[in-house]
Amino acid sequence: MFGLTAKNTRLLFLVIFLVAFAPFLMNPFPSDSAMAQFNAGYPDLMQRFVIFGIFAIGFNILFGLTGYLSFGHAAFLGVGSYAGVWMFKLLGMNVIPAIAASVLVAGLLSVVIGYICLRRSGIYFSILTLAFAQMMFALAASVLTPITGGETGLTLSLSDPRILGAAAVDGNIPVPSFFGLEMRSTYELVLGSWSFSFNTGYYFCAIIMVLAFYASIRIFQSPFGLMLRAIKTNQTRLNYTGLNSRPYTLAAFVISGMYAGLAGGLMVAMDPLAGAERMFWTASGEVVIMTILGGAGTMIGPVLGAGAIKYMENIVSKINKTILEQWFSFMPDGISDVFVTLVYPFIGKGWHLTLGVVFMLVIIFLPGGLVEGGQKIKGLFSRKKPETTPTDGAKTPAE
Amino acid sequence: MGILEIKNVGKRFGGLQALGDVNLSVEENTVHAIIGPNGAGKSTLLNCLVGKLIPDTGSVTFQGQSLLGRKPHEINQMGVSRVFQTPEIFADLTVMENIMIPCFAHRDGAFKMNAFATLRGQNDIKEQAEAILDDVNMLEKRDMHAASLSRGDKRRLEMAMCLVQEPKLLLLDEPTAGMARADTNNTIDLLKEIKEKRDITMAIIEHDMHVVFSMAERITVLAQGTPLVEDTPENIKGHPKVREAYLGEAQV
Numbered sequence: 035m036f037g038l039t040a041k042n043t044r045l046l047f048l049v050i051f052l053v054a055f056a057p058f059l060m061n062p063f064p065s066d067s068a069m070a071q072f073n074a075g076y077p078d079l080m081q082r083f084v085i086f087g088i089f090a091i092g093f094n095i096l097f098g099l100t101g102y103l104s105f106g107h108a109a110f111l112g113v114g115s116y117a118g119v120w121m122f123k124l125l126g127m128n129v130i131p132a133i134a135a136s137v138l139v140a141g142l143l144s145v146v147i148g149y150i151c152l153r154r155s156g157i158y159f160s161i162l163t164l165a166f167a168q169m170m171f172a173l174a175a176s177v178l179t180p181i182t183g184g185e186t187g188l189t190l191s192l193s194d195p196r197i198l199g200a201a202a203v204d205g206n207i208p209v210p211s212f213f214g215l216e217m218r219s220t221y222e223l224v225l226g227s228w229s230f231s232f233n234t235g236y237y238f239c240a241i242i243m244v245l246a247f248y249a250s251i252r253i254f255q256s257p258f259g260l261m262l263r264a265i266k267t268n269q270t271r272l273n274y275t276g277l278n279s280r281p282y283t284l285a286a287f288v289i290s291g292m293y294a295g296l297a298g299g300l301m302v303a304m305d306p307l308a309g310a311e312r313m314f315w316t317a318s319g320e321v322v323i324m325t326i327l328g329g330a331g332t333m334i335g336p337v338l339g340a341g342a343i344k345y346m347e348n349i350v351s352k353i354n355k356t357i358l359e360q361w362f363s364f365m366p367d368g369i370s371d372v373f374v375t376l377v378y379p380f381i382g383k384g385w386h387l388t389l390g391v392v393f394m395l396v397i398i399f400l401p402g403g404l405v406e407g408g409q410k411i412k413g414l415f416s417r418k419k420p421e422t423t424p425t426d427g428a429k430t431p432a433e
Numbered sequence: 434m435g436i437l438e439i440k441n442v443g444k445r446f447g448g449l450q451a452l453g454d455v456n457l458s459v460e461e462n463t464v465h466a467i468i469g470p471n472g473a474g475k476s477t478l479l480n481c482l483v484g485k486l487i488p489d490t491g492s493v494t495f496q497g498q499s500l501l502g503r504k505p506h507e508i509n510q511m512g513v514s515r516v517f518q519t520p521e522i523f524a525d526l527t528v529m530e531n532i533m534i535p536c537f538a539h540r541d542g543a544f545k546m547n548a549f550a551t552l553r554g555q556n557d558i559k560e561q562a563e564a565i566l567d568d569v570n571m572l573e574k575r576d577m578h579a580a581s582l583s584r585g586d587k588r589r590l591e592m593a594m595c596l597v598q599e600p601k602l603l604l605l606d607e608p609t610a611g612m613a614r615a616d617t618n619n620t621i622d623l624l625k626e627i628k629e630k631r632d633i634t635m636a637i638i639e640h641d642m643h644v645v646f647s648m649a650e651r652i653t654v655l656a657q658g659t660p661l662v663e664d665t666p667e668n669i670k671g672h673p674k675v676r677e678a679y680l681g682e683a684q685v
Contacts, residue, residue, distance in 0.1 A: 260533065285546060
């Protein structure tokens, strides 16, 4: 269906199902229970799930297919964000021009950066992208302060022109909207002791993510995608087969840069401010980890990886010492203290430790990422060997 | 005038004169072998033909067009295919995908942005790929991972990838290097079969005398970067200069 193979159609419907029912799936625990802190179904976090999902899907088109590891993709996300905020300042609060500008500006920048960086491959390519991203960060944080707002970030103000809309509504800065449909509006559904939030902004991002995911599947199963996979396995052979690898890698780089710009545009559409820290190299590293954690080169892996990391960042970091003491309170005093002391470094601000441990376990035992884990579980239940379809590339560890 | 003309080609690496003054002409529809001891400059010469190296002096022309300064993919698109010493294939892809890539290169040129076309819909490419796989007796292995093929099958696959592009000139860099005698004979049979079925010119760089004498129609002997002799296999066998340079004094 839609020009997809049966397997990929199922995958697309799985993603549609997951994002459509995310407000329910993410809130499995009653809101007054002790487990409620594991609920992730609040609008802000769900928006981040799908936005970073888009970022990782795009990154995977470059890294998963061609094997070119970019360490500077956050630059495109950041530039997209700034472009989006400027559209809000100049044109008006409709999200469509903002998102269009984000994609366009990120695309143009990735043509320039890609053209230069793709002259080298392997580690040299990674270092070049890293250098470029840090230059962009330095520009945003200090040199270009009049355009980017410097370290404080770029925010909206009442004095912005907004030529296509009102500069102010009731003395306040207007909020981003899709032709009048406000992104922040949320409908709360209370069923017994459960409560579920349905947020306009989330569903707007979710629809765009499904479209982005669909486009990525189409790229994966196209002749173009085959050439990108060929570049990853043997670029020499590709060149001696009469194909010019340079425009293929550049096209992949620009497409993934545009995905990053789209993610940046959606971020400001949800919350109209942009800061330079969004472009810092750790942000670029995060999308690399998301993609590898989920399964580089697989279609759904990056989405899972983005979800897993954003979940940990927001949920594990919220657990504090008091909560920990409650958990272990059933134990005798001395022993519970030992457990609290042992677990404490891994929660709250130490969530990066948890992430590190999870990441290491996945890389060592499941080099194909969470997708490989899923295939193994599926294999256990169907009492067959897990599927190793070469087109998924799930078995190919990232290089 | 041959299909491939090499004139006064020289190449120096630092203090080493890898190629002195090479003049060579490969006639259309012949199998031309280039032999020589280790370090004679055979591989350097080949790399000068495919765009990997640019010679310091001289000219290389293919069908009257200069090859110098052209990139490997441009030279391939002109009709020159290359088989490597160790088979270069797309190890992570299936056999069928390996074959489809040169088919696309042949049909669409060096670059085509067809990100929204589907692989499944490419019926002409599929038929072409299946036909060549059938030709080299690998059709039943079409869905196998190329990495899991045997060495001999990898070589067959690489040849098929070159042949499906219908090259005018096929360059082979020691196609039987490191093979057992049985595999070597299979490769010779494969190459002979290819030659019978198609109008194709082959230039073979080879170590193995058995391969050379069972296939070549012309032989050029290269020693220390310059051609010693060029002749038919019969004459080369008994040539004293060749014995001295190549076979060594011991083999009298």
